[in-house]
Amino acid sequence: MAAKDSRLAVFANxxxxxxxxxxxxxxxxxxxxxxxxxxxxxxxxxxSNAIEIDPVGLGLSDRQAIQGVRLQPPNRLAFFGGIRDAAPDAWGRRVIEAKLKVPANSLPESQYLLHAGSERVGALDIRATLNDAPNAATGQLHTLAYLMEAAQRIEAGLPVPAQLDAIFINGTAMGGARPKASVRDESGVLWLAKFASGQDRIDVPLIEYAALQLGREASLNVPPVRTLQVGDRRVMMIRRFDRYWASTGELPTPHIPFTDTIPTPGAAEHRLAFNSGLTWVGCDESESREKSYGDLAEAIRRYAHPSVIRSDNAELFKRMIFNILVSNDDDHLRNHGFIWDPRLPGWRLSPLYDVMPRPSLATERFLHLGIGPQGRVATLDNALASHARFTLSEREAALLIGQVWGVVREWRVYFERDGVPDSEIELIAPAFRHIDTVSSHELRRKLP
Ligand SMILES: Nc1ncnc2c1ncn2[C@@H]1O[C@H](COP(=O)(O)OP(=O)(O)OP(=O)(O)O)[C@@H](O)[C@H]1O
Ligand SMILES: [Mg+2]
Known part of the structure; x- marks a missing residue:
């Protein structure tokens, strides 16, 4: 089949x-x-306030040099990472295909990019021409039941009846494979609603909620999360960290999380640019498994604002330890992200998202990304041995391991607090690891 060129207009907010x-x-x-x-x-x-689509292949540090230049993706890739991050992923593609009534993965990339709508993650929108208006309708909390029903039908390969077609606007924009949609609450704040899937054997929305809350206890940077009961199903709501509210020309005070801002009279909705770890490591999705947390740490050193490099790398190290202890082995490069903070101004690690403990009976376990000299083997010794890649001394790294373990060891208490019933706790328990099973005596002697 002959190749065709299409030209699309990229907008930035x-x-x-x-x-x-x-x-x-x-x-x-x-x-x-x-x-x-x-x-x-x-x-x-x-x-003066132009933001770069991504710092890897589309950086704006030398504006003179790129004036009038047609840039190509880095590393011989077909796609720019920062543009791919604005494209729908597996779930959004299923929704778009259901809307257009075409088979799975049958559309050209340009069509997926165009149909994702303006509520996509980050600060970009992609439209057919410069004259096209944004398509940014989002559902309200009270439409969740419809969105959920429509999502279930799409998952099951069933047609979506006209009265449920709000999913085609609200469900296409975000990445990831699980069913989801963006909705606004009563005050206008935007949330990502993650639904249960037909294939779940555990209450995934509730467990993801409790796991993220546990991450917060372990002092990881976690956006507000909550659960909602919709009919007989639970929905996990995570606040969109790529939106905030402020009066024109004003920025939230440094150290106030963007996710603490709310729409008030006179305040406008603003967007934060988003890049995935996949973009920053500069590879194709198929190579994700050969990459490591160390590669992400290196990308942070290269592209994040100098003032946040140390703290972002410490946070990334803690997330890796957390993932080992809860067996969150779906920690691929798209489950790590970066946002552009206009206060720095510069890039920094995004808040945490998509954490799902996975029950297992295996004694030897692996994460998706490499951890240390022993590759993807999910042990604390492997993690500690990689401390230098995160610009941490061995002592600092041991301190962080001790901090995270000190919280995760109490996971049952937190899960009970967060309303996880005993039956679900028993189902998820084999995901959680005791420190004795993931570390040596020597390592434990180094902990505070
Ligand atoms: N709180 C948030 N704010 C803004 N964007 C988010 C948020 N949470 C997730 N995202 C974006 O949406 C995408 C999909 O979300 P998430 O990873 O939680 O879904 P998923 O379907 O479980 O993913 P996977 O396919 O990795 O299992 C993420 O890759 C990220 O780009
Ligand atoms: Mg994900």
Whole structure:
């Protein structure tokens, strides 16, 4: 099949308003993306508050050098990471296909990019032409029951009746494979609603909620989360960390999390740019398993704002320890993210998301990403041995391990507090690891 070129308009949301950012050209056959190129608009490059799509292949540190230049993706990739991060992933693709009534994965990438709608993650929107308006409708909390029913039908491969078609606007935008939709609460705050899936054998929304709350206890940076009962199903709600509210020209005070801001009269909704770890490590999704937390730490050293490198790497190290202790082995590169903080201004690690303990009977377990000299083997010794890659001394790393273990060892207490019934606690218990099973005597002697 002959390859075809399509040109798309990329918009960026700066200080709460959409502006044209760049022109994206995609060369594709029916369903394979062969190549892309992108040229930033000259007017965009003149804006003092212009943000880069990603710092890997589309950085704005030397604006002069890229004026009028058609940029190519780095590392011979077909796609720019920062654009792929604005594209729907497995779930959003299923929703778009259901809407257009076409088979799975049958559309060209440009179509998925165009159909994802403006509530996609981050600060970008991709539209057919510069004249197109944003398509940013989102559901309200009270529409969750419809969205959930529509999501179940799409999962089951059933047609979606007209009265449920709100899913086509609210359910396409976000990445990931599990059924989800974005909704606004009564005050206008945007949340990501994650639904149960037909294949779940445990109450995934409740366990993910409790696991994220446990992460917060372990002093990880976790956005507000809650659960809602919708009919006989539970929904996990995580606040969108890529949106905040502020009066024009004002920024939230440093150290106030963006997720603490709320819509008030006179305050506009703002967007934070988002990049995945996949983008920052600069590889194709298929190579994710060969990459490591150390690679992410290195990317942080290279691309994050200098003032946050140390703390972000300590946080990343703690997330790795947490994932080992709760067997969260779906910790692939897209489950790590970065946001552009206009207060720095610069990139920093995003709040934590997508943490799901996985019960297992295996004594030897692995995470998705490499941990240390022993590769992906999920032990604390392996993690501690990699301390230098996170710019941590062995002593500092041991302190962080002790902190995280001190909380995770009490997981049952926190899960009970968070309303996880005994039956679910027993089902999930084999995910949690005792320190004695994931560390040596020598390591434990080094802990505080
Ligand atoms: N709180 C949030 N705010 C903004 N964006 C988010 C938030 N949580 C997740 N995302 C984005 O949405 C994507 C999908 O969310 P998530 O990873 O939780 O879904 P998932 O379907 O469980 O993923 P997976 O396929 O990895 O299991 C993430 O990769 C991230 O880009
Ligand atoms: Mg995910």
């Amino acid at each position: 700066l200080s709460g308003g959409w502006v044209p950012c760049s022109q994206l050209q995609l060369t594709e056959t029916a369903n394979t993306l062969i190549a892309s190129s992108l040229a930033y608009g000259l007017n965009y490059l003149k804006r």
